[in-house]
Amino acid sequence: MRETPLSNCERDFLLKGIQEKKRLDGRQTYDYRNIKISFGTDYGCCTVTLGKTRVLAQVSCELVPPKDSRPTEGIMFFNLELSPMASPGFQSNRQSELLVTLNRQLERCLRNSRCIDTESLCVISGEKVWQIRVDVHVLNHDGNLMDAASVAAISALCHFKRPEVAIQGRDVTVFSPEERDPVPLSVYHMPICVSFAFFQQGSYLLVDPCEKEELVMDGLLVLAMNKHREICSIQSSGGIMLLKDQVLRCSKIASVKVSEITELITKALENDRRARKEGGKFGFAESIAKERITVLTREEAPLDTTDIQATADGIISKADAPPEVVPSPVIVATGTGQVGEGLENTWGLEEDDEEEEMADVTERKTKEDEVMVLSDSEEEEVVILNQDGRSKRSQR
Amino acid sequence: MELDINSPVLREFGSEQSLLSKPDGSATFMQGDTSVMVGVYGPAEVKVNKEIYDRATLEVLIQPKSGMPSVRERTREQCVRETCEAALLSTLHPRSSLTLVLQVVHDDGSLLACCLNAACMVLMDAGLPMSRLFCGVTCAIDAEGQIITDPTAQQEKESRALLTFAIDSKEHNVMMSSTKGSFSMKEMQQCIAVSQKASERIFQFYRDSVKRRYSKIL
CATH class of the missing domain: 3.30.230.70 (GHMP Kinase, N-terminal domain)
Incomplete structure (x- = not known):
């Protein structure tokens, strides 16, 4: 502005x-x-x-x-x-x-x-x-x-x-x-x-x-x-x-x-x-000047909490599919928190798969070594993995 | 499960409006020792790259007391901006800018709630059209599971969880929530219920302050 x-x-x-x-x-x-x-x-x-x-x-x-x-x-x-x-x-x-x-x-x-x-x-x-x-x-x-x-x-x-x-x-x-x-x-x-x-x-x-x-x-x-x-x-x-x-x-x-x-x-x-x-x-x-018309203050005062328990319970009971057990949160140390129960890590599995695949590829590569020249080109890599491609290549 | 609410209180709070001459609207809101000052400019001309064709562009800036604004200020800015956007009738001012600048004057806990209250006061002072009013309430759950409303900085530090809600004045619904720490669903519902109770008092305060401003007798 x-x-x-x-x-x-x-x-x-x-x-x-x-x-x-x-x-x-x-x-x-x-x-x-x-x-x-x-x-x-x-x-x-x-x-x-x-x-x-x-x-x-x-x-x-x-x-x-x-x-x-x-x-x-x-x-x-x-x-x-x-x-x-x-x-x-x-x-x-x-x-x-x-x-x-x-x-x-x-x-x-x-x-x-x-x-x-x-x-x-x-x-x-x-x-x-x-x-x-x-x-x-x-x-x-x-x-x-x-x-x-x-x-x-x-x-x-x-x-x-x-x-x-x-x-x-x-x-x-x-x-x-x-x-x-x-x-x-x-x-x-x-x-x-x-x-x-x-x-x-x-x-x-x-x-x-x-x-x-x-x-x-x-x-x-x-x-x-x-x-x-x-x-x-x-x-x-x-x-x-x-x-x-x-x-x-x-x-x-x-x-x-x-x-x-x-x-x-x-x-x-x-x-x-x-x-x-x-x-x-x-x-x-x-x-601050309290007598000003634009100023207003309120004293500290307690809140009326009579029906809070009921309201909270009401909402929870009405909620869709309430969980059967509400686990009380576990605090390992102050300042830490945890979400969920902690399932098995699935990330590691995928990595293993990849490693196997990689090993496969290298194996195949070594087999084909006499026939073809290895290069860094992506296209060639695809060719190696694909059986049809490989046959075509050998024909060439 | 027994409810452990050890008679929650709201610290003494107050506000002053129209205290700065330059901005189109200005206010300061104090909750205990926590104090925030806000100024608003707008509706005014907007930069072309920020222009929105069917509504006003709202910008919120939070200035910390010492040092440069950091990530913490950015998240607070976002919370305040989204709450204000929900309450403001920004479609009435298309292709214009609204700038809200908040200056933290003192932080003694419940800062986000104080920012929200100050923002609402300033929007009222500037006379911007809003579909509803809003207020912020912070609840802390301490190690024993007791709910403390409007906690001080010390109480925040000792708490297990910290929940801040923006409550709207029409249906007392939750407009925004920002939480930290772990808590059960029941505890959250209790906090919301407590916040809704506390919001009534703040809305009454808004009403009283408007009444006082536009009445001829003090």
Whole structure:
């Protein structure tokens, strides 16, 4: 399915609005849309909604051999996916230009800024390290995917806990969460991307562009920054010329936005930690707004099972030719199953026949050896087996 | 043979519809901690090679939480697609495409059942014509032969057999079944009977949610 294109009227309308400092959703130039961060029941699972844009991030880990060049460092792997749910223009498992740019930007923002202590992920130097995999799924595309993805990824990384390991000589024991408490990753700082859209060759600037604004923009500047006002990555795309002042002004705006977002993430993490500690309810099921008209929930309740026995018996008795004995299934070991009683294998017999035949053929061949020349041709083989054919052949 | 049903329960369940702005219909369905989000696009234009001249082409995609979709997702996709095809009146939209995208948000058992329920909610939200509604119920038979409805991931792991049924709302018949492990005929009939009972509650939930959406009072 194709993306809905933007008409010329819409384009003109949007640009005119931007010139008059008006935005489609009533925001001011430097306003962010509402950000909501919620965590799942799993460690390292997080959804972020930025206005109508929605992303889901999941962190997972596994033990792998390290890279030869860095034997004492864990591996960080980022994978951003544009699910076809997010927009009709996205196709699953196809590398689009947008996907590559977003993935690259996410890597630059989170891996190259060294915000995660990768050395603490080493288990045995040169043999086993933790690979931390971050999957970011875009669920709904309403512009500014980069900011939403970076917030989701860093929140999920802060929320994630990996299993505790013990090393005895060369043996590595991985403990389940029940045996030993899992350990969080050591996060040095939280880089967050802030996007700026430029219009009319850089004369107008908007923070956090929505999808329609992204379609009419001339250039995009993505700044990744942490709350200590350190720039982690900076990327300008769209081929616009920016003045030094413009970039500096953007970095000033970004520093304000980043400190706000960082505070939001810390608060969300704190809330989740408290809910888990107090044994209260947590997870996505708790984070949906129950007062909405489109939301409905039902409490856990037992089922009435009074006449189930009768129904089941009724159906079985009515069934055609019920088997006289219903053998209870035999389980050799957990996870195995068996179909039928196991009859004699008839496959072997056929094979034997074939072998006999083959032997026959070779015998006959040896007999005829003086008369004819053996060849690989199929036709000739048939001739050998067929008596009439053989006589004809000898006549020839 | 005595029936060993230790008062089966359905975990608390809930849903939200129309939560995404882009798709034509969207819903999320939660059963206990298991949660699935779905978006549907369509009826829309279809690729020529997938075009069917007398009905709509239905495509179902299941995205796992981490990693790439594997064979397990493919089988689930097929189960969901075939159930939806049976319920949808796709002849009303010939030469068009319907795309159903399911995102697993959390798996804590009964995932296929949750996918089916979410799929039905999303088709209702998108307002696609259907001849009947459907719902999914998972039953697990544990080592002692007890039937557990709506099992958690832990219960699934400990079970001897796992049966998932799609039940239709008209006659409460079985539309699809997916089973794993070994069980007797009697046990299967009991599971179907339990699922039919459980389906009534889910259909009542569908009815209530539609009523709530289109009423003016909360």
